[in-house]
Amino acid sequence: MIEHGGNIYRFARILDREPSTLIDFSANINPLGFPEGLKEHLFSLMDYITSYPDPEYVELRDAIAGYVGVRKENIIPGNGAIEMIYLYMKSMKKDKVFIPVPTFSEYERIARMNSLAIEYLFTKNFSIDVERLVKEISPESILIICNPNNPTGTLISIDSIEYLLEKLSGLEISLMIDEAFIEFTEDYPESSAVRFINSYPNLFIVRCFTKFFGIPGLRLGYGVGGEETVNKMKEFALPWSVNILADISGRYVLKNMSFMEETRRVITLEREFLLRELSNIKWIYPYPGKANFILARLSIDTEELENFLLQRGILIRNCRNFKGLDKSYIRIAVKDHSSNVKLVEALKSF
Amino acid sequence: MIEHGGNIYRFARILDREPSTLIDFSANINPLGFPEGLKEHLFSLMDYITSYPDPEYVELRDAIAGYVGVRKENIIPGNGAIEMIYLYMKSMKKDKVFIPVPTFSEYERIARMNSLAIEYLFTKNFSIDVERLVKEISPESILIICNPNNPTGTLISIDSIEYLLEKLSGLEISLMIDEAFIEFTEDYPESSAVRFINSYPNLFIVRCFTKFFGIPGLRLGYGVGGEETVNKMKEFALPWSVNILADISGRYVLKNMSFMEETRRVITLEREFLLRELSNIKWIYPYPGKANFILARLSIDTEELENFLLQRGILIRNCRNFKGLDKSYIRIAVKDHSSNVKLVEALKSF
Numbered sequence: 001m002i003e004h005g006g007n008i009y010r011f012a013r014i015l016d017r018e019p020s021t022l023i024d025f026s027a028n029i030n031p032l033g034f035p036e037g038l039k040e041h042l043f044s045l046m047d048y049i050t051s052y053p054d055p056e057y058v059e060l061r062d063a064i065a066g067y068v069g070v071r072k073e074n075i076i077p078g079n080g081a082i083e084m085i086y087l088y089m090k091s092m093k094k095d096k097v098f099i100p101v102p103t104f105s106e107y108e109r110i111a112r113m114n115s116l117a118i119e120y121l122f123t124k125n126f127s128i129d130v131e132r133l134v135k136e137i138s139p140e141s142i143l144i145i146c147n148p149n150n151p152t153g154t155l156i157s158i159d160s161i162e163y164l165l166e167k168l169s170g171l172e173i174s175l176m177i178d179e180a181f182i183e184f185t186e187d188y189p190e191s192s193a194v195r196f197i198n199s200y201p202n203l204f205i206v207r208c209f210t211k212f213f214g215i216p217g218l219r220l221g222y223g224v225g226g227e228e229t230v231n232k233m234k235e236f237a238l239p240w241s242v243n244i245l246a247d248i249s250g251r252y253v254l255k256n257m258s259f260m261e262e263t264r265r266v267i268t269l270e271r272e273f274l275l276r277e278l279s280n281i282k283w284i285y286p287y288p289g290k291a292n293f294i295l296a297r298l299s300i301d302t303e304e305l306e307n308f309l310l311q312r313g314i315l316i317r318n319c320r321n322f323k324g325l326d327k328s329y330i331r332i333a334v335k336d337h338s339s340n341v342k343l344v345e346a347l348k349s350f
Numbered sequence: 351m352i353e354h355g356g357n358i359y360r361f362a363r364i365l366d367r368e369p370s371t372l373i374d375f376s377a378n379i380n381p382l383g384f385p386e387g388l389k390e391h392l393f394s395l396m397d398y399i400t401s402y403p404d405p406e407y408v409e410l411r412d413a414i415a416g417y418v419g420v421r422k423e424n425i426i427p428g429n430g431a432i433e434m435i436y437l438y439m440k441s442m443k444k445d446k447v448f449i450p451v452p453t454f455s456e457y458e459r460i461a462r463m464n465s466l467a468i469e470y471l472f473t474k475n476f477s478i479d480v481e482r483l484v485k486e487i488s489p490e491s492i493l494i495i496c497n498p499n500n501p502t503g504t505l506i507s508i509d510s511i512e513y514l515l516e517k518l519s520g521l522e523i524s525l526m527i528d529e530a531f532i533e534f535t536e537d538y539p540e541s542s543a544v545r546f547i548n549s550y551p552n553l554f555i556v557r558c559f560t561k562f563f564g565i566p567g568l569r570l571g572y573g574v575g576g577e578e579t580v581n582k583m584k585e586f587a588l589p590w591s592v593n594i595l596a597d598i599s600g601r602y603v604l605k606n607m608s609f610m611e612e613t614r615r616v617i618t619l620e621r622e623f624l625l626r627e628l629s630n631i632k633w634i635y636p637y638p639g640k641a642n643f644i645l646a647r648l649s650i651d652t653e654e655l656e657n658f659l660l661q662r663g664i665l666i667r668n669c670r671n672f673k674g675l676d677k678s679y680i681r682i683a684v685k686d687h688s689s690n691v692k693l694v695e696a697l698k699s700f
Contacts, residue, residue, distance in 0.1 A: 244567030
C-alpha cells in the first residue's frame with residue numbers, strides 16, 4: 001500500500017490518542033468542512049440505506065452536469081477520483097502512460113495494476129513546459145496531468161492546455177487531467193479544462209467531491225469526458241460503487257454556491273498568510289502555488305521536525321515517496337486561520 | 351450494464367412515482383431493515399465524513415474477524431461483495447472460471463472484465479452434484495459456487511463442500527464460495543464454510559452486509575481467505591473503497607445478536623408461509639430453497655404478470671437473464687408478513 005496523507009488513524013494508534021484530537025496538515029481537505037445542513041439532510045434521508053443506489057445515478061449525473069456545464073452523458077460518477085483514474089487507464093487500451101513528476105503517486109500504482117509501461121517526465125522547477133512535453137511523448141499513450149499539481153501546487157494555464165490538446169489530437173494520445181484541486185484556485189471556473197470536453201474527444205477530466213466539499217469519508221468522484229470515453233469506462237465499472245449517502249450528498253452540496261465562494265476566499269487569504277509566515281522561517285523554502293496546500297523544501301532534518309510536530313498533535317506530509325522529490329520536502333495543507341497560526345507557532349518554536 | 355433486482359429507480363421513473371412507494375420483491379434484502387439505533391449512531395458520528403476512512407480498516411477487520419471466527423489477517427473489506435469477486439478473479443491469475451448455472455450474473459461479467467475464459471456447468475434440477483463437478487473441471491482454474499445459490503435458493507451441505515475442497519486442493523483449483531445469503535439460512539453458522547479457511551488455502555469466501563443487515567445503500571462486503579490470498583488481493587485494491595459510514599455501520603451492526611436471530615426466525619417462518627401459499631396457486635411452481643427468496647416457474651406469461659403487479663406497485667424479479675433459466679421463471683424475495691400477504695393476494699387476483 002502506498003503511503004498517503006490523511007492517515008490520522010495510524011498516527012492516532014502510534015500516539016494512543018483519539019484521531020479527532022490531531023490537527024491534520026497532511027490531507028488537503030477544505031478547512032470549512034462540508035456545507036451547512038448536510039448532516040441533517042443525510043439524517044432525514046437515512047432510510048435510503050435500505051435501498052441500492054440508482055445504478056445509473058441519473059439525478060447525481062444531472063446535478064454534476066449542471067454544475068460543470070456539460071450534458072449528463074459526459075459524466076461518470078465513481079468511488080472517489082481513484083476509481084475514475086483506474087477505469088480510465090483500464091478502458092483506454094493504451095500501452096504506455098507518461099507522468100510528469102513529482103505528482104500524485106497513485107497514477108503510477110494504477111498504471112502498474114493495468115500493466116501499462118510508465119515513463120516519467122522530469123520537470124524543471126516543478127513547472128511543466130508544454131512544448132517540451134509534446135516532443136517527449138510518443139503516440140498510442142496516455143498523458144496524465146494533475147492541475148493544479150499535487151504536491152507542487154503548480155497550475156498550467158488554460159492556453160497551455162489548449163496548445164497541448166491541439167498538438168496531441170493528431171497523435172492518438174489520450175490526455176487525462178486530474179482536477180481534484182481545481183475548485184480551490186482563485187479563478188475557477190476559468191482555470192478548468194472542462195470547456196474543451198466537447199471539442200477534444202481525447203480529453204478526460206477527473207474531479208472529486210473529497211477535497212473541496214470536505215467529504216473524503218463519503219467517497220465521491222466523477223469523470224467528465226466525451227460520450228465514447230464515458231461509455232467505454234462504463235463497460236469496466238462495477239455496479240453501485242458510489243454509495244447512496246454519497247449520491248445524496250453530491251446532489252445536496254452542489255446547490256450551495258456561497259460555500260464554494262467562501263472556500264475560495266478563505267483559501268486564497270490563508271495560503272498567502274502561510275506563504276508569508278513560512279518565508280520568514282529561515283530553514284523553510286515554500287513554493288508559491290495555486291492550490292490549497294504548499295510544498296516546501298527544508299534545510300533541516302525533516303524527520304526530526306515531523307516527530308516534533310507529531311508530539312504536538314500536528315501532522316504534516318513528508319514527500320519522500322514522491323518520485324522527483326526527496327525527504328527534504330514537505331507538503332502542508334492550507335487550513336483555517338487558527339490551525340495555521342498553531343502550525344506557524346510550532347514551526348517557529350522548533 | 352446487467353439488469354439486476356432492486357432497481358426501484360428505473361421503475362419509479364417509468365411509473366412516475368416515488369421509489370419508496372414501491373413494494374420491492376426483486377431485491378433480496380432483510381425485511382426487518384437494519385438494526386435499531388444505526389441511524390442515530392451514524393448521525394452522532396457524522397463528522398467523520400470529513401476524514402478519509404482508515405486505509406487499513408483495522409477496527410472493521412477486527413470486528414468482522416470476531417464475528418466470523420477467524421483472524422483479522424484473513425479479512426479483506428470491500429465495496430460490496432462485487433468488489434471482492436472482482437479483486438479475487440483479478441489477483442488469482444488463472445485462465446478459466448467454472449460457473450455452475452443458473453446463478454448470479456455478475457460472475458460472468460466480472461470474469462469477462464478480467465479476460466477469463468468461462469465454462470458453464472449446467473445443473474440437474476438446480477442441485478449441484480459435487481462428484482460430477484469434480485470430474486468436469488480442469489486444473490489452473492477458478493470454481494465459483496454461490497451458497498445458498500441465487501436465484502435457486504439451493505444450499506450445498508457442509509460435507510459436500512469439504513469433499514470438494516479435498517478433491518480440488520491437488521488440482522490447483524481455487525474455490526470461491528459466495529455466501530452473500532448464508533446468514534439467512536436456518537442453521538447458520540453451521541452452514542458456512544468459514545471453518546475451512548485455515549485448512550484449505552485454495553478457499554475464498556465472499557460475504558456482504560448488504561442483504562442480511564439491510565444496508566445495500568452503504569456498500570459493504572468482505573472476503574475471508576488465507577493470508578496469501580488476502581495479500582494478493584490487496585495489491586489490486588484501490589484505497590478507501592469502503593466509505594467511512596459503511597465502516598462505522600459494519601462495526602455497529604455486528605454487535606446486535608438479537609437482530610440476527612430475529613431475522614432468521616422471521617425469514618424461516620415467512621418463507622414457509624410463502625411456499626405454502628404459492629403452492630396453492632395452480633400456475634406457480636415454487637422451488638423449496640434455504641435462502642430469503644424463492645424461485646418459481648410459471649405456466650402463464652411472466653411479462654403479463656410483471657406488468658399486472660407493477661401497476662399495483664409490486665416489483666418481482668423475472669429471471670430471463672439468468673443463464674440456464676428462461677422467461678418462465680421469477681424470483682420473489684421473502685419480505686415481512688404484511689408485504690407477503692399483499693403479494694399473495696395480488697397473485698391470487700391475477
